[in-house]
Amino acid sequence: MFYFATTRVTPTVETEIPESEWVARAARGDEDAFVRLAASYRPRIWATASRFARSLPELEDLVQDLLIKLWRGLPGYRRDAPFEHWVMTVTVRGCYDFLRANRRRRESETLVDPADRREDRDPGDERARSRREAWETVRLLLDRLEAKDRLVITLLDLEERGVRETAALTGWSEANVKVRAHRARKKMRDCLHELGIEP
Amino acid sequence: MNRNTPPDLLGRLFARASRHQPFGEPSGFGFETRLRSALAATAPGLAETLASLSWRFAAACLPVALAAFVFLAVSHRHSLPDGVGGLVTRWAGLLPLGI
Numbered sequence: 001m002f003y004f005a006t007t008r009v010t011p012t013v014e015t016e017i018p019e020s021e022w023v024a025r026a027a028r029g030d031e032d033a034f035v036r037l038a039a040s041y042r043p044r045i046w047a048t049a050s051r052f053a054r055s056l057p058e059l060e061d062l063v064q065d066l067l068i069k070l071w072r073g074l075p076g077y078r079r080d081a082p083f084e085h086w087v088m089t090v091t092v093r094g095c096y097d098f099l100r101a102n103r104r105r106r107e108s109e110t111l112v113d114p115a116d117r118r119e120d121r122d123p124g125d126e127r128a129r130s131r132r133e134a135w136e137t138v139r140l141l142l143d144r145l146e147a148k149d150r151l152v153i154t155l156l157d158l159e160e161r162g163v164r165e166t167a168a169l170t171g172w173s174e175a176n177v178k179v180r181a182h183r184a185r186k187k188m189r190d191c192l193h194e195l196g197i198e199p
Numbered sequence: 200m201n202r203n204t205p206p207d208l209l210g211r212l213f214a215r216a217s218r219h220q221p222f223g224e225p226s227g228f229g230f231e232t233r234l235r236s237a238l239a240a241t242a243p244g245l246a247e248t249l250a251s252l253s254w255r256f257a258a259a260c261l262p263v264a265l266a267a268f269v270f271l272a273v274s275h276r277h278s279l280p281d282g283v284g285g286l287v288t289r290w291a292g293l294l295p296l297g298i
Contacts, residue, residue, distance in 0.1 A: 031238055035231055046225040056222050063225070068237055134215035157213040189209055197208075 023083050027074045034074070038067050041084075045091050051154045052095045066094045085168070092155065092169040099147040137197065141188040148172075149184035156181050 019040075025033035045066055046059070053059035070090050077086055138158070142150045155166040156177070163181075167174040243251070 031235065034238070035234055038234055039227075039230065042225055042230070046222075047220065050221045053222070059222050064233065064237055067234060068241055071238060072241065128219075131215045131219035134212045135219040135221060138212050138216040157210075158217045160217055185209060192208065 019083060020079075023074075023077070026071075027077060034071055038070070041087050042067070044088070048088070048091055048159065049095055049098075051158055052099055052150075062095070062098055065098075066091050069094050089169050089171075092151070093171070096147060096151050096170070099150060103147055137192075140195075141191050144191055145184055145187065149180050149187070152177055152180045153184050153188070157185075 019037075022033045022037050026037055042063065046063055049062045049066060050059055053062050070087060073090055077083070142153065145153065151170065152166060155161045155169065156163070161169070163174050163177050167177045170177070172180075
C-alpha cells in the first residue's frame with residue numbers, strides 16, 4: 001500500500017512520550033491524550049478544511065466535526081499505516097462528505113471571505129492581494145464542479161499533492177483521479193472563458 | 200488548447216491561490232474547552248449502550264422465552280385436560296383483551 005512521503009513540516013506532540021503512545025492511549029479512550037493529538041494535527045486539518053468552508057464559523061464547525069470523526073474512528077485505527085496518513089484520510093473523506101451535504105446550499109450563496117476585510121486594511125500588500133484574488137477566482141470555478149472533481153482539484157492543484165497521494169487519501173484509483181482532474185480542469189478553463197477572464 | 204484561454208492561465212491561478220490561506224491560522228482560544236465539550240456530548244450514555252446491545256438481548260431472550268413456555272406447559276399439563284391448547288386459552292383469558 002502506498003503512503004505518501006511527509007516532506008512538509010510533520011506535526012509532533014511535544015513531549016518525551018512518543019506519538020505512538022499518545023495514539024494508543026487515545027484509542028483506549030483517554031481524552032487527554034486525544035486532545036494533545038488534536039492540538040498537534042489541528043493546523044493541518046484546518047488548512048485542508050479551509051479550502052471547502054464558506055465562512056469562519058462553518059470552518060470551525062467542520063474542523064470540530066472532523067476531530068470528532070477522528071475520536072470515534074480511533075479504536076479502529078490500524079497501526080500498519082502512519083498515523084498522519086490516517087488523520088489526513090479521515091480529514092479528506094470528511095471534507096468530501098461535507099461538500100456533498102452542502103452542495104445545494106452553496107450553489108445559492110454568495111462568496112463571503114473574512115480574509116477580504118482583513119487584507120483590505122493593508123492595501124500595500126500587492127502579493128497577498130494577488131493571491132486572494134486568484135483564490136476567489138479559483139473558488140468561483142470550484143463551486144461549479146461536482147464534489148468529487150472539486151476534491152481532486154483541491155488536493156492536486158491547491159494542496160500540491162501527487163496523484164498517488166491523492167488516490168491514497170480519497171480511496172479512488174490513480175486512473176480515476178487523473179481522468180477526473182483532466183475533465184475538471186477542462187471544465188474550469190471553459191468557465192474561465194465564459195466569465196471573460198483573459199490572461 | 201480550447202478556445203482563446205492560454206493553457207497556463209489556470210495553472211498560474213492555482214499557483215497563486217495555493218499560497219493563499221483563506222481563513223488564516225486557527226485560533227487556539229477556547230479550542231480545548233470546545234473540543235472537550237463535544238467529546239463529552241458524543242460519549243454514549245446508559246440508554247445508548249443498552250440500545251446498542253438490544254439486538255443481542257433479543258437473540259438471547261428468544262431461547263429463554265421458549266424454554267420458559269415449555270417448562271410451564273409441561274409443569275401444568277396434569278391440571279389442564281386440554282393440554283397445551285388449554286394452557287394457551289387460560290393465559291389468553293388473563294390478557295386485558297375482549298376475547
